[in-house]
Amino acid sequence: MLLGQQFLTPTDSPAPLESVTWRQLARWVRQVAVEFRTHDPNVAPIMHVVRNTPEDVIVALACLAAGRVEIPVDVDGGPDYLASCRRKVDCHWLDDSEKHQLVRRGYLAAMRGGRDQPVAVPNTVQPGDDALVLWTSGTSGEPKGVALSHEGQLLNAAAKLRAVPQSRSDLRLTVLSIAHGYARTCDLGTWLLSGCSLAIARGFEGWQRACDRLSPTLCNLVPSLAGRVMDCGPIPASLRLVGCGGAAMTTDQFWRWRERGVTVIQGYGLSEAGPVIASQTPEDSIPGHAGRPVDGWQIRLDEGRLFVRGKHLMRGYWQDPESTRRRIDAAGWLDTADRVRICPTSGQLQILGxxxxxxxxxxxxxxxxxxxxxxxxxxGGVRTAVVAADAEGRSVEYWIETADDALPMEEIEAITRCLPRWERPKQVRRLIVPYAARDRLFNRKGAIRRSEMLRHLERSTGSC
Incomplete structure (x- = not known):
């Protein structure tokens, strides 16, 4: 479904029409927001599974209109991961059936016409209040909820839009999960501010279906998806700009897209920062760089370690003040934990690791x-465990050193059952550590010297 001038529905979507105008969309969102406020008067956050459907977009906008905190969870995390996220927050769980009925009732009421009945945001809601909680992996291995404010979301999306302008004539295709910060800000946020049209689908298959029917001009991708699209297509002639985030695009990918007449916009950020910290513009798109800081950020490099401060910053980790204090100091500086340099020629950030x-x-x-x-x-019986990316960098492998030859697969599966799919191993390998190499691979406290260990694994397999 096309949202805006048009809000486009994928071919397999249950949505009742092909497109809605901005006025129709506003009525639709208001009707759903009314139900949030009248039929569920408590102010508990609303958690729901995101599959990248028009229903997910309506719920997101209705939560903002009703002053309710939204907690989207990516369906790709798997059922155990979803259940784990649900247990972490006292919330109203909006299941698929309830969501479908709620959004459909709102649609039918909105399309009956009549005078618009605006839904005022409660007076208790302030720009700095929590609006959205997104899940991110923490150093504990457990997902943490990143709480973002109304003001932070608006400022971050506006800063991204100033870096990469778009107009009402553009058609933005969204194929990345709107349960994550990149698509939430760089797709939904910039769409709302620019007034362009939005089509929503999911993944490579969603790209194919949408591009068979539409002529998108803008799309955000991650490197693995960008590579698949480049190799297998289709690439519509209308496409003028591709954003790439989440990880760095290879130089080869960059130039292959440019050869097709598509400008590549790379950037840098993290969920705790809303997520955009830096972005290239159409005028300074070069490979191997992540752009200059967008409006609203102060940056500081401390021996190459990047710290940022600004109103885009998260309010904190949801109900976890201790983790928040470890990440943001008393002066408001967020430790990104990334090694960064500023290119002396272009002034753009280069992410070193x-x-x-x-x-x-x-x-x-x-x-x-x-x-x-x-x-x-x-x-029991495990001496050492190492989690590393596989040779292609698309998934992880577990390397396990045990006291005997057997791997404890049952116990490993019990641990991974509640992890998101991307944290589950492509394979579990037996780790063999020669006695003569232990001092090189472990420090005095027994902690892994990671760079040395990864080189050891690479020598063991030919790749790591």
Whole structure:
């Protein structure tokens, strides 16, 4: 369904029409917001599973209109992960059936016409109040809820739009999950502010279906999806700009897109920052760089480690003040834990890697291995556990050193059952550590020397 001048529905969507205008969309959102406020008068957050449907967009907008905190959860995390997220928050769980009926009632009421009945945001809602909670992996290995304010979301989307302008004549195709910060801000946020049209689908199959019917001009991708689209298509002639986030696009991918006449916009950020910290513009698009800081950020480099401060910043980790204090200091500086340099020629940020050990997969998912390794190492008979990216960088592998030849697969599966799919291993390998190499691979406290360990794994397999 097309939202805006048009809001486009994928071919398999149950939505009742092909497109709605901005006026129709506003009535539709108001009707759903009315139900949120009258039939569910408590102010508990609303959690729901996101599959990238028009229903998900309506719920997101209605939560804002009704002054309710929204907590979307990506369906790709898997059922156990969804259940784990649900247990972490005292909330109203909006299941698929209730969501479908709610959104359809709102649609039918809105399309009956009549005078618009505006729904005022409660007076108790302030710009700095919590509006949205997005899940991100923490150093404990457990997902943390990142609480973003109304003001922070607006300022971050506006800053991104100033860096990469779009107009009402554009058609933005969204194929990344709107349960994550990149699509939530760079797709939904910029769409709302620019007044362009929006088509929503999911993944490569959604791209194919949408491009068979539509002529999108803008789309955001992650490197793995950008590579698949480039290899298998289709690439519509109308496409003028592709944003790439979550991880760095290779130089080869960059130039292949440019050869097709498509400008590539790369950027940098993290969920805790709303998420956009830096962005290229159509005028300064070059490979291997992430753009200049967008409006509203102060940045500081401390021996190459990047700290940022500004109103875009998260309010904190949801109901976790201790983790918040560890990440944001008393002066409001967020430790990104990334090693960054400023290119002296272009002035753009260049991301050199993590100061910690976070794994960034080619599909944009980020994994903090230390907490997961701690859980695996606690299994009886396990001496060492290492979580590493596979050779393609698309998934992870677990390397397990045990006291005997057997791998404790039942216990490993019990741990991974509640993890999102991207944190589950492509395979579990037996780790063999020669006695002569232990001092090189572990420090005095027994902690893994990660760079040395990864080189050891690479030598063991030919790749890591």
């Amino acid at each position: 993590r100061c910690d050990d976070r794994i960034v997969l080619s599909n944009g998912h980020k994994i903090d291995p230390s907490g997961l390794e701690h859980q695996l190492a606690a299994i």
